[in-house]
Amino acid sequence: MTFAAFLVIFGMYSSQVLEAKEPVCSKFAYEEQLLEKMIRTEIKVETMGNEIKKTEENVISTLVEIKRAVSDFTDMFADMKGNITDETLKRSDEMKRREESFKKLFEETRTNLTSDMEAKKEELTQLRGKLERPPIAFHAHHVADLLLDITDEIIIFTKSLINEGIGYDTSTGIFTAPVGGLFQFSVHTCAYYAKFAYIGLVLGGQVIAADSNYDKDYYTCSTVGAIIRVKSGEKVWVKSTSSSSNRRLFQDSYRMNTFSGVLVNN
Incomplete structure (x- = not known):
């Protein structure tokens, strides 16, 4: 082997070693x-x-x-x-x-x-x-016809001393109640001596009080009355309840026949 060839081989080996030692990036x-x-x-x-x-x-x-x-x-x-x-x-x-x-x-x-x-x-x-309402009261006296010779004849008191309310009529002897209420009535009569007097107080045709009077030798007087409720327009009067020639009233300056009435309460 020549020296040049050795160098080539050594170089290649060294290159491979260096490549092996360096990190290799994977693809x-x-x-x-x-x-x-x-x-x-x-x-x-x-x-x-x-x-x-x-x-x-x-x-x-x-x-x-x-x-x-x-x-x-x-x-x-x-x-x-x-x-x-x-x-x-x-x-x-x-x-x-x-x-x-x-x-x-x-x-x-x-x-x-x-x-x-x-x-x-x-x-x-x-x-x-x-x-x-005005007070109702009357007081009448003086009987014109003193003979009581007719049964049920009305006794007329022709003179009035007082007539408040104008209820009493002196021409007829009848009291007509101007108003209804409680009235007190009084009748005073005197009989001739040896004569009889039978008197009745009448309301609406009915006797509500009665009296008789007689004396053989003297003029005698008596009184009868009543308290009664009267309706407006009702009539009250005095009459002879028994009549004959032996029935007679009497009056003078000492004796008076009277009829009176007064409204007590209405």
Whole structure:
């Protein structure tokens, strides 16, 4: 072997040794790096997916809880609403009952008050009428015809000392009540001696008081009267209840025949 050949072989060997010692880049290094990156990315994606899944599960769980809570609240609200509605209806019914009771009580009270007011009004009207009415009273005397020879003949007292209310008529001897009320009447008559006098006080054709008078030797007098309620327009008079030629009245300056009446209360 020549020296030149040796140098060539030594050079080649040295070159191979140097090449063996230096790092050699694989032609798949980029792909490997890309694959490694992809793997890392997949791991991250998987991790994120797991986290997203957990989050989704938590969200779903939370939504379920919220839904349950909403459902419970809805049921509770429905119950409360039902209770409130029932309570409201009860209160409304109670209010209506109270209102009807109040209306009924009010109407009864108003009716009673109206009735009482009408009664008081009527009473006041009557009192006003009583106050406005003039007093009713009369006193008449002097009998023109002293003979009592006709049965039921009206004894006419022709002179009046007082005639408040203009109830007594001196031409007929009849008193006509201008108003209704409680009256007191009095009749005073004197009989001729040895003659009889039968006298009756008459209201509406009925004798309500009677008297008789007789003495053989003296002129005698007597009085009869009555307190009686008389209606407005009713008539009162004095008459002879028994007649004959032996019936006769007497009067002079010492003895007077009188007929009087007064309204006591109306």
